[in-house]
Amino acid sequence: MKAREAAAQVRAELEAAGIPDAAMEAELLTRHASGLSRSAFFADEPVAEGAWDELNALITRRLRREPTPYLTGLREFHGLELVVGPGALIPRPETELLVEIGLSELERDPGATVLDLGTGCGAIAIAVAKAAPGTRVIAADVSADALRVAAMNVKRHGVPVSLVQSDLARAIRQADIILANLPYVPEGIIETLQPEVQHYEPRVALNGGEDGLDLVRALLTDCESRLRPRLVAFEIGMGQARHVVEAAEALGAEAGIEHDLVGWERVVTARWA
Ligand SMILES: C[S@@+](CC[C@H](N)C(=O)[O-])C[C@H]1O[C@@H](n2cnc3c(N)ncnc32)[C@H](O)[C@@H]1O
Structure with missing residues (x-):
């Protein structure tokens, strides 16, 4: 046939x-x-x-309902073919916005160190490292399974990305630009997600606690009290932007909202002077 x-x-x-x-x-x-x-x-x-x-x-x-990228083992992100597997979330096109935000910040400060926090298969870190050669890029994740997939992609694309196992940024001493697609799904709605997501993608990549923002708030606190990056950018879900802006402003940051290609509030940025 x-x-x-x-x-x-x-x-x-x-x-x-x-x-x-x-x-x-x-x-x-x-x-x-x-x-x-x-x-x-x-x-x-x-x-x-x-x-x-x-x-x-x-x-x-x-x-x-097993997702097609887990069946083929591949997924395209920011023009790059990445290996994917059940240990890591399948990267979504809307996450490319975090890459663009990181790259435009690097234009202002080419010597900045970039941290991709919650790297999964390494998508954001590798896309930044490919588009801005010479940048120091760290990719961190709490999940050893995710880091194994990220390591395959780092090798596949030949980029000098450092992989670090870390609970939030605890193992990281310094970062200037943090791009964070941390889990932000409220725990109670995971069971209502598409079967592809709820049955096959790692829970640790989805569950953001009661309102979805536990990890976002914890990282904001760490940024304010210790890391002091020039920029932290969070991907967030529908209806969450206002809460993240309030949390960032309560910690003295200047906060902003970025929209994705379909006009949804997709990323909150926070900067400290
Ligand atoms: C929504 S996924 C994003 C994956 C990837 N950055 C992407 O955009 O495709 C969230 C990632 O955060 C990681 N994660 C969850 N809790 C974490 C924690 N406490 N510290 C660091 N990473 C965490 C998960 O293992 C998962 O890889």
């Missing part, structure tokens, strides 16, 4: 199960199982007989 006909069959199965973006997912799964490149897929080359068992196994897992 030709590649596009195979993908059409996969798409029909995914759509019947109500899986969104079925066309894109079908292409990714078909290409992954068959080993066809993007151009070979669009040239409609045949899917080898032997690839069908693999493709059917992938469909079965996807119908159980």
